[in-house]
Amino acid sequence: METKANFVAIGLFTLIMTAIGFGFVYWIARYDETRPTQNLTVRFTGSVAGLTKGGLVMFNGIKVGEVRTLTYDPTNPKYVIAQLNVDSAIPLKQDSTIILSYQGLTGVGYVEMKGGSQNLPSVFDMSPVPDLIAQNSAFEDLMAGARQILSRADTVLSKVESVVTTNESRINNSLENVEAFTAALNNNSGNIDSFLSDASSAAKGLTSLSAKLETLSTKAENLIGAVEPDSVRTSVKNVEVFTERLAKTSDSFENVVTEATAAAKNINEFSGQLTNSLGKVDKLVDSIDPELVTQSVASLNTFAKSLDNSSDDITIILGQAKEASTNINHFSQTMAARTEDFNQIITDAREISSRLNIASRKIDGLLGKADDLLGDSEGGKGLIEEATLAARSIRKVAEKFESRADEISSGLARFSGKGLRDVEGMVGEARQTLRKLESAVSKLENDPSTLIFGGNKVKTYNRRH
DSSP, rough: OOOOOOOOHHEEEEEEEHHHHHHHHHHTTTGGGGGGGEEEEEEEOOOOOOOOOOOEEEETTTEEEEEEEEEEOOOOOEEEEEEEEETTTSOOBBTEEEEEEEEETTTTEEEEEEEOTTOOBBGSSSSSSOEEEEEEEEHHHHHHHHHHHHHHHHHHHHHHHHHHHHHHHHHHHHHHHHHHHHHHHHTTTTHHHHHHHHHHHHHHHHHHHHHHHHHHHHHHHHHHHHHHHHHHHHHHHHHHHHHHHHHHHHHHHHHHHHHHHHHHHHHHHHHHHHHHHHHHHHHHHHHHHHHHHHHHHHHHHHEEEEEEHHHHHHHHHHHHHHHHHHHHHHHHHHHHHHHHHHHHHHHHHHHHHHHHHHHHHHHHHHHHHHHHHHTHHHHHHHHHHHHHHHHHHHHHHHHHHTTTTTHHHHHTTOOOOOHHHHHHHHHHHHHHHHHHHHHHHHHHHHHTTHHHHHHOOOOOOOOOO
């Protein structure tokens, strides 16, 4: 009897076992991440080249987490902020060392944590968890040291180059002297051989001399043995007393010798300086012409006599200068005090020019009316032309006066006191004249025939009925 297989059950079983296998593998892979972790902020100074997102975090060489993010500090551009996700069970203390290290020669960076004090609490027990500051890596210290060494080497080489450049001539002279010395040694090689031979002979002589000295020492021993010990003791005591006294006065003796040496040096230096000074004085005296000196002295004497004779004139000149400065000061004060008057004069001058312009325009209108009145008569025509010319002249005068009002005002500003009063009187008379002129012009406007026929001096009275 053949059994019937259930393919659906077999397929489901296969899928379930496959899913369980994948889940087991995923659980094994995520085993490290299932432990309790803690976020930690570390601030690095400078560059973090080689450290990337997902980089390792090691504590005493054991992997305890990874780098989550790397960002720069927006408030301080010299810091880089790294967000780490580490195992919360690690004994990370506040004084633990955090540095950026690199794996071998690959240049891949990782965060390394080391050590810490046992009596300090864990940073994860603090609330809130503080930000930790990373120290410079050994590579950065090495690069910084290399930069300092190169900078110092560059400074030393610059100084050496400067010294060589400054003392190039002296170095060349020294090399020339060394070359001359070696050449002299080469040229006197024969003499050197002779010197060595003489030295060998002298050594032999010293050998024979030592034998003689030995004989002499034997005789000296015999002589010393013949001397009485008491005499020797007395002599030794006398020598001791002398040496003690000499030792007591040794300081004074040294001071005397030192002072004498210094005095001798000073005298030597003074004599050298005196010799140089006398030489310079001799040259200066030789270069001076006696006649020029005589003439200069005579000229100075004459100039002094002239100053003495002109002392009264100089006193008068100084007095006049002081008086002039006083007058100038008084004049400036007067000008400052009469500023309002000067402004009024300028205003009046401009008012006069404007009134003259108005008067000239009225005269032009009057002449036009007179021309209409008189027609083409010869006598009238000549009179109108003359009046027109006169009006034009008055206008030109007014325009010139107006154009030069500033010059007139600046000229008026130079006067004060009596001149100002005269100007005020002139302005008053000009006002009276202007009033009369305006009155005459008004009369001519009202009755132009009076310009030809004259005015009616007889008053006319209207009869009342």
